Amino acid sequence: xxxxxxxxxxxxxxxxxxxxxxxxxxxxxxxxxxxxxxxxxxxxxxxxxxxxxxxxxxxxxxxxxxxxxxxxxxxxxxxxxxxxxxxxxxxxxxxxxxxxxxxxxxxxxxxxxxxxxxxxxxxxxxxxxxxxxxxxxxxxxxxxxxxxxxxxxxxxxxxxxxxxxxxxxxxxxxxxxxxxxxxxxxxxxxxxxxxxxxxxxxxxxxxxxxxxxxxxxxxxxxxxxxxxxxxxxxxxxxxxxxxxxxxxxxxxxxxxxxxxxxxxxxxxxxxxxxxxxxxxxxxxxxxxxxxxxxxxxxxxxxxxxxxxxxxxxxxxxxxxxxxxxxxxxxxxxxxxxxxxxxxxxxxxxxxxxxxxxxxxxxxxxxxxxxxxxxxxxxxxxxxxxxxxxxxxxxxxxxxxxxxxxxxxxxxxxxxxxxxxxxxxxxxxxxxxxxxxxxxxxxxxxxxxxxxxxxxxxxxxxxxxxxxxxxxxxxxxxxxxxxxxxxxxxxxxxxxxxxxxxxxxxxxxxxxxxxxxxxxxxxxxxxxxxxxxxxxxxxxxxxxxxxxxxxxxxxxxxx
Amino acid sequence: xxxxxxxxxxxxxxxxxxxxxxxxxxxxxxxxxxxxxxxxxxxxxxxxxxxxxxxxxxxxxxxxxxxxxxxxxxxxxxxxxxxxxxxxxxxxxxxxxxxxxxxxxxxxxxxxxxxxxxxxxxxxxxxxxxxxxxxxxxxxxxxxxxxxxxxxxxxxxxxxxxxxxxxxxxxxxxxxxxxxxxxxxxxxxxxxxxxxxxxxxxxxxxxxxxxxxxxxxxxxxxxxxxxxxxxxxxxxxxxxxxxxxxxxxx
Amino acid sequence: xxxxxxxxxxxxxxxxxxxxxxxxxxxxxxxxxxxxxxxxxxxxxxxxxxxxxxxxxxxxxxxxxxxxxxxxxxxxxxxxxxxxxxxxxxxxxxxxxxxxxx
Numbered sequence: 061x062x063x064x065x066x067x068x069x070x071x072x073x074x075x076x077x078x079x080x081x082x083x084x085x086x087x088x089x090x091x092x093x094x095x096x097x098x099x100x101x102x103x104x105x106x107x108x109x110x111x112x113x114x115x116x117x118x119x120x121x122x123x124x125x126x127x128x129x130x131x132x133x134x135x136x137x138x139x140x141x142x143x144x145x146x147x148x149x150x151x152x153x154x155x156x157x158x159x160x161x162x163x164x165x166x167x168x169x170x171x172x173x174x175x176x177x178x179x180x181x182x183x184x185x186x187x188x189x190x191x192x193x194x195x196x197x198x199x200x201x202x203x204x205x206x207x208x209x210x211x212x213x214x215x216x217x218x219x220x221x222x223x224x225x226x227x228x229x230x231x232x233x234x235x236x237x238x239x240x241x242x243x244x245x246x247x248x249x250x251x252x253x254x255x256x257x258x259x260x261x262x263x264x265x266x267x268x269x270x271x272x273x274x275x276x277x278x279x280x281x282x283x284x285x286x287x288x289x290x291x292x293x294x295x296x297x298x299x300x301x302x303x304x305x306x307x308x309x310x311x312x313x314x315x316x317x318x319x320x321x322x323x324x325x326x327x328x329x330x331x332x333x334x335x336x337x338x339x340x341x342x343x344x345x346x347x348x349x350x351x352x353x354x355x356x357x358x359x360x361x362x363x364x365x366x367x368x369x370x371x372x373x374x375x376x377x378x379x380x381x382x383x384x385x386x387x388x389x390x391x392x393x394x395x396x397x398x399x400x401x402x403x404x405x406x407x408x409x410x411x412x413x414x415x416x417x418x419x420x421x422x423x424x425x426x427x428x429x430x431x432x433x434x435x436x437x438x439x440x441x442x443x444x445x446x447x448x449x450x451x452x453x454x455x456x457x458x459x460x461x462x463x464x465x466x467x468x469x470x471x472x473x474x475x476x477x478x479x480x481x482x483x484x485x486x487x488x489x490x491x492x493x494x495x496x497x498x499x500x501x502x503x504x505x506x507x508x509x510x511x512x513x514x515x516x517x518x519x520x521x522x523x524x525x526x527x528x529x530x531x532x533x534x535x536x537x538x539x540x541x542x543x544x545x546x547x548x549x550x551x552x553x554x555x556x557x558x559x560x561x562x563x564x565x566x567x568x569x570x571x572x573x574x575x576x577x578x579x580x581x582x583x584x585x586x587x588x589x590x591x592x593x594x595x596x597x598x599x600x601x602x603x604x605x606x607x608x609x610x611x612x613x614x615x616x617x618x
Numbered sequence: 619x620x621x622x623x624x625x626x627x628x629x630x631x632x633x634x635x636x637x638x639x640x641x642x643x644x645x646x647x648x649x650x651x652x653x654x655x656x657x658x659x660x661x662x663x664x665x666x667x668x669x670x671x672x673x674x675x676x677x678x679x680x681x682x683x684x685x686x687x688x689x690x691x692x693x694x695x696x697x698x699x700x701x702x703x704x705x706x707x708x709x710x711x712x713x714x715x716x717x718x719x720x721x722x723x724x725x726x727x728x729x730x731x732x733x734x735x736x737x738x739x740x741x742x743x744x745x746x747x748x749x750x751x752x753x754x755x756x757x758x759x760x761x762x763x764x765x766x767x768x769x770x771x772x773x774x775x776x777x778x779x780x781x782x783x784x785x786x787x788x789x790x791x792x793x794x795x796x797x798x799x800x801x802x803x804x805x806x807x808x809x810x811x812x813x814x815x816x817x818x819x820x821x822x823x824x825x826x827x828x829x830x831x832x833x834x835x836x837x838x839x840x841x842x843x844x845x846x847x848x849x850x851x852x853x854x855x856x857x858x859x860x861x862x863x864x865x866x867x868x
Numbered sequence: 869x870x871x872x873x874x875x876x877x878x879x880x881x882x883x884x885x886x887x888x889x890x891x892x893x894x895x896x897x898x899x900x901x902x903x904x905x906x907x908x909x910x911x912x913x914x915x916x917x918x919x920x921x922x923x924x925x926x927x928x929x930x931x932x933x934x935x936x937x938x939x940x941x942x943x944x945x946x947x948x949x950x951x952x953x954x955x956x957x958x959x960x961x962x963x964x965x966x967x968x969x970x
Contacts, residue, residue, distance in 0.1 A: 174644065179654075248657050248658045249654075251939065278664055279668055279946070283954065286671075301798065301801055307794060378965075379962075385957075657939065660943045668951060678955060711892075853926050861915075865903075
C-alpha cells in the first residue's frame with residue numbers, strides 16, 4: 061500500500077525523549093510498586109500476553125486432538141480438562157482484562173486530560189489480584205486441572221467430578237475482583253477527572269466504550285462471585301442449594317452464573333469496539349459518523365446486556381415462557397451493536413482510507429464481528445437454538461465475535477498505540493502481513509466450525525463421526541496459520557523496542573489528547589493541564605495545529 | 619501543544635503548589651479528591667448490593683417453593699434476639715451518623731465517643747449473633763454438620779419452640795428442606811457478619827486515628843465513606859431480619 | 869470540567885438523625901408486631917414494605933443521598949434497578965415453570 065498517512069520525524073535527528081514514564085525511575089521495585097497507570101498497563105500487557113499463549117497452547121492441543129475422529133491424542137478426561145482451562149484462561153485471564161487493563165489503563169487518563177486514574181493504588185491492587193488469580197489457575201492446571209467446562213455447570217461441578225473445581229473457582233473469584241476494581245476506577249475517573257472543556261460529548265468513543273464496559277464489570281461480576289461461593293459451599297458442606305435431592309435447583313446456579321457471563325461478553329467486546337472507533341476514524345481521516353448514536357449504543361449494549369442471560373439456558377429446563385421472554389429480549393440487544401457497525405461503515409464512506417496495520421485489523425473486525433453477531437441472532441431465536449446449541453455452531457459463533465472480533469480489535473489497538481506507548485514504530489510490511497495471515501488463518505479455523513455445528517457435531521467432545529474429519533482438518537490447519545499470525549506480532553513488537561523507527565508524537569496524525577504529547581509520555585502525562593476546546597475527531601483542528609507548528613518551526617529556523 | 623515537547627519534567631516539578639498533605643498529586647483539588655473517593659465508595663456498595671443480591675435471589679426462589687419449611691425454620695430463630703440486634707444496629711447507624719457530624723463540625727472528643735459507641739454496639743451485635751449461632755449448633759441445625767430434622771418431624775420434641783408456635787409436624791420431604799432454610803440463614807447472616815467484622819476492625823483503627831485528630835481537621839472523607847459502608851451493612855440486616863426472622867409468627 | 873462537586877457544605881444535623889432513629893425503631897416494632905398478625909398474603913408484602921421504608925430512610929438521611937448530587941442518586945438507582953432485574957427476570961422462570969407446556 062503506497063498510500064499512507066504516517067508521518068515520522070526525521071530519523072537522523074529524532075530521539076526518544078530522555079524523560080518519560082519508562083526512564084523516570086529504575087529498578088524492578090519501581091515497576092512492581094508503581095502507581096503510574098502507564099506502568100501498570102505495561103505490567104498487564106506482559107502478563108496477559110503470557111496467559112494468552114498458555115490459552116493458545118491449550119487451543120493447539122484441542123485442535124491436535126480433533127485432527128482425527130478418535131480420541132487418540134489424550135484421554136477423554138484430559139481433553140475435558142484442556143478445553144476447560146482453555147476457556148477459563150482465555151475468558152478470565154485474557155479477554156476480560158485485555159483492552160481495559162492495558163489500553164484502557166494507559167489511555168483513559170490521557171484521553172481525558174488527567175494525570176492518572178482516580179485510585180492509582182487500587183489500580184496496582186487490581187494487577188496483583190489478577191496475577192494471584194492467574195497463578196492460582198496455572199497451579200490448578202499443574203495439579204490436574206478441572207474438567208467441567210468453563211461454565212461450571214451444576215450439578216456436574218458440585219456433585220459429580222473429583223477435579224479442582226474449588227481452586228479454579230477461587231482463581232476466577234480473585235480475578236473477578238481485579239476486574240471490579242478496574243471498572244470502578246474507570247467510572248470514577250471518567251466522571252470526576254476530565255480536563256476543563258472535556259464535556260461528555262467531546263470524549264473519544266474509546267472512553268464511552270470502556271465506561272459502558274466498566275458499568276458491567278461493577279454490577280455483574282459480584283453475581284458470579286456469589287455463584288462461585290455457593291458452588292464451593294455445595295461441594296464442601298453439601299448445603300443443598302443446587303442439589304435436587306435436598307430440594308435445591310441446579311438451574312439457580314446457571315441463572316446466577318449467566319447473569320454475569322452474558323454481560324461478560326459485552327465487557328469483553330465493548331472496549332474492542334472503542335478501539336475500532338478510534339482506528340476507523342484515524343485511518344479514514346473522518347470523524348465517526350453518528351457520534352452520539354455510537355456513544356449511546358455503548359451504554360445501551362451495557363443496559364440491554366443485563367436482560368438476556370437465559371438465552372444460554374434455553375435447553376436446560378427453564379420454563380417455555382422464560383424462553384420466550386429471553387428470546388425476545390435477545391433480539392433487542394443486537395440492535396445497538398448493529399448501529400455501531402452501520403456507523404463505522406458510514407464513517408468509511410467518502411473517507412480517505414489508508415491500510416496501515418491497525419486498519420487491516422479493523423476491517424477484519426468489521427467483517428468477522430458482523431458474521432459472529434448475526435449468527436448470534438440465529439441463536440437468540442429459541443427454535444433455531446434448540447438444534448444448534450451445544451454444537452460447534454456455538455463454538456464458531458463465539459470465536460467469531462471474540463477472536464475475529466475482540467482479539468482483532470485488541471491487536472488493532474496494540475498496533476495503533478504502540479508508537480505512543482514505546483516511542484517506536486514496528487516494521488509496517490511485516491505487521492501488515494501478520495494481520496492478513498491472522499485473517500486467513502482465522503477464517504480457515506472457524507468457518508468450517510459453523511458447518512460442523514449445522515451438521516451436528518457436538519462441542520466438548522474429543523471424538524466425532526468420521527465424516528466430519530475433513531472439516532476438522534481444515535480447522536486445525538487454520539489454527540496453525542493463526543498461531544503464526546499471533547506469534548509474529550510478539551516477535552516484531554519486541555524487536556521494535558530496540559530497532560524500530562522513532563515514532564514522534566503523532567505518527568498517525570490522530571486527534572486524541574494522547575497524541576498531543578510526547579512518545580513515550582511523561583509520567584505525569586502532560587506538562588500543563590490540557591484544556592479541551594474542540595470536538596472529538598476534529599481533523600480541521602488538527603490541521604490548524606500542524607500548520608501553527610510548522611509556522612513556529614520556520615520562525616525558529618529563520 | 620507542541621511547546622510541551624520543548625519542556626521537560628523540570629517544569630512540572632518546579633511549580634509545587636501549596637496543598638494539604640492529604641491531597642494526592644493526581645487530583646487538582648481536595649474537593650475533587652473527596653468527591654472521587656465518595657463516588658468510589660458508592661460504586662463499591664453497588665458491588666455489595668449485587669453480591670448479596672445473588673443470595674436474596676436464592677432465598678426468594680426457595681422460600682416460594684418450600685414455604686412451610688421456611689416457616690418452621692424461622693420459628694427456630696429467637697425473635698427477641700433478632701429484634702434486639704436490629705435495634706442495636708439501628709442505634710449504631712445513628713451513633714456513626716452523629717460521628718460524621720462531629721467530624722464535620724470538628725468535635726474531636728464527640729467523634730471519638732461516637733465511634734467508640736458504634737464499635738461497642740457492633741461488638742454487641744456480634745455477641746448476640748454468637749449466642750444465636752451457638753444455640754443452632756447445639757440443636758444440630760447447621761447444614762453439613764450432622765444436620766437434624768427432628769424438631770420439624772416432631773415439633774413436640776422441641777418444647778420451647780413448640781409452646782410458642784404449636785407447629786404441625788412436617789412431612790419428611792418438606793422437613794428435609796429446612797436444611798435449605800438454614801443454609802441460607804447461615805450464608806446470609808454469616809456473610810453479613812463478615813462485613814460487620816471488617817467494619818468493626820476498621821472502626822478500631824479509626825478510633826485511634828480520631829483520637830489523634832486525623833478526622834477533625836477538615837479532612838472527613840474517611841469517616842464519611844466508612845459511614846456509607848456501615849449504613850449499607852445495616853440496610854442488609856434490616857432486610858435479613860424481615861426475611862429470616864419474621865416469615866410468619868402467627 | 870468534571871461534575872459539579874457534591875461534597876457540599878451541607879452538614880446534616882443531629883435533629884434529623886434523631887428523627888430517623890426514632891422512625892427506624894418504630895418501624896422495627898411495627899414489623900415485629902405485624903408478623904404476629906395473620907394478614908394472609910399481605911404479611912410478606914407489609915414486611916418488605918416496612919423494611920424498604922426503613923432502608924430508604926437510611927439511604928436518604930444517614931447516607932445523605934437526599935442532599936447529594938444527581939450522580940449519587942443515579943448511582944443508587946442503578947444498583948437497585950440491576951438488583952431488581954436479577955430477581956424479576958430470574959423469577960420469570962421460576963413462576964412460570966408450573967404453568968405447563970403452553
